[in-house]
Amino acid sequence: MKTEKVFQDRLSPAVQSIKPSGIRKFFDIAAKMEDVISLGVGEPDFVTPWPIRESCVYGLEQGYTSYTANRGLPELREEIARHYADVYETHYDAATDILVTVGVSEALDLAMRALLAPGDEVLIPEPCYVSYQACTILAGGIPVAVPAKQKNEFRITPAELEEHVTPRTKVLLIGYPNNPTGAIMTREDLLAIADFAQKHDLIVISDEIYGDLTYGGEAHICFSSLPHMQERTLLLNGFSKAYAMTGWRIGYALGAPEIIAAMTKIHQYTMLCAPITAQLAAIEALRHGEKYMKKMVAEYDRRRRLIYEGFMKMGLNCFEPKGAFYIFPDITSTGYTSEEFAEKLLEAEHVALVPGSAFGDCGEGHVRCSYATSVDKISEALARIENFVRHHKKA
Template sequence: MEGVISLGVGEPDFDTPYSVRQAGIKSLEEGKTWYTANAGLAPLREGIARYLQRRFDGLTYDPSDEILVTVGGSEAIDIAIRTLVDPGDEVIIPEPSFVCYTPIVQLAGGVPVPIPTREENEFRLTAQELKDALTERTKLLVLPFPNNPTGAVMERRHLEEIAQVLRGTDVMVLSDEIYAELTYGGLKHTPFAAIEGMWERTITVNGFSKAFAMTGWRLGYACCPAPILAQMKKAHQFAIMCAPTVSQYAALEAINNCDDSIEEMKEEYDSRRRYIVDAFNKLGLPCFTPKGAFYVFPCIRSTEMSSAQFCEELLYSKKIAVVPGDAFGESGEGFIRVSYSYSLSHLKKAIKRIGEFLEERQG
């Protein structure tokens, strides 16, 4: 459909930083187009280790056998689940959340166990909800925070409550921290592996797509204890061989020299975040104030439309594309996901049309 204003895709509208693009070009000009080691370039893994220690509570991994470079964070999630989950194993997934967890668990023969998170709890997973969901078949907990689609975060005190429930169990944790750099209001992200006693049971997934505006470069990484990573590497080497070489050289520049770019983009996202939350509230669509990522999750129940109906009618009548909340789990029904990874002028045009849509519906 021509002329559509999309607020649907979770993709930064910034260009990849110039020096990162140049590093990728230089690697091609120098003929660095061969396979790398399965785990990724050694200097990149070393850079990732320094970056995590520098940016996140001194989080420490050995680059020689505890870090694996993957094709986006998505591959890291896939091979982590395939490594840990046997047929019949239960995997706890707080929802609403990123759409890939449940299908990947099912592909591995596992049993997804969704836990609906609630707006009154700021869409966080609570310790009691986790405790109630645990069974003798629970193998893995997915922690998707900062969260897509709600923008919810888990602060250190909340993570410590989750850790207390897990102590004394054999449950592993997949902590998807792809939005770790995008937290607002002075809030600093705490990796789950940094909580006392949790490093040994946690696979931390991160990547370059969101923080460095490198979505199309398809580069992520997984970090975890060496015995687990060794098994993940088997799935990676047989299915993938290695992540794209040019992307690895570009990422090396990003991880070593682009902290300032992260902060510049984050500041702009924060400005958009404040604008769009206020705008939806003024339109009469109550909007939880996100503390992370670059999404808002306004409630559309007052319109008496389903999430899918709202999105479809908005698309056809006003050419605005947003995502139905139930795409992220049944508990997302009654909400829509709106990405603010777009320019302020783009957002303002979209909000104007959404306002017209609501007025026409009421009139």
């Protein structure tokens, strides 16, 4: 009897149905190679600013090593509430409307498990972050992909959503600025989506982890700040991207008290609370981290322009991304699938990027490149990619 087979048969069907992350696959391969330039994983190359790190050190020196309230430190929740009131003129009660989580990933998982009953459908515009469909399935829901079109710069429209809505649709899950495309939605775009959500009485989960990373004079529009949307929006955000705090694993959810209470109930039995040291650092980030964040965003903007111009010059067309730190060039002219392109580029030129197909079927024909790395590395990566495109087109 083979033990592996016995345990394979006993695994959850839902877990077995989920593919491993397409992002991590190429990161793991690249980690074993030499002289690799990675444009794969979406992680800032900056170190968390020192004052934020220092707040953690000070907390440890003062003996802050205990559990916190399940919902998070009151001081952090109050800072989050203040931030949204000051920046977006939305008003959340720190006591009832905010839950601090172990990264936005946990917030998304809690949201799905709190909201979905078996068979409930979730509309998910694609291409999208790899966790969206997986978390829906693990919660017993049914992910319904809504393809966004390259000709519309991957912005989703009510007409496209209408083609996929059914009586079983409960949730619309959106993520703008978008991972993997770098697309943003204008206020007019989002107002139309808000009307659609009201028409069909949907709960909107808005993943705004890249909200502070917008360029070209485009201000981020907080979905819950739109008229009549706060009561039906569960807003997810965190500190990983804007403050270079990926390893701290600190996020949060803002929403109606009933939803936050349900998420907290699950959180109590799984995570209990986010690490106190990370919460202390998050307080410092909100109070004094903006100037550091703006410097990082300005540098991302410089890299964004460089990588966009580079791909356009080599003939890999793409729209100009206006948010996050990703670009999504079209590689169909090479004759390769996105998976083939990524594999052969890594083998031939030691540049790691992510196949567009990892983000949904409509991502096929593209690759995701992160420009959260130095200008020198981006320049060298572009030279290697251009050389690959010139000499390795599929016959």
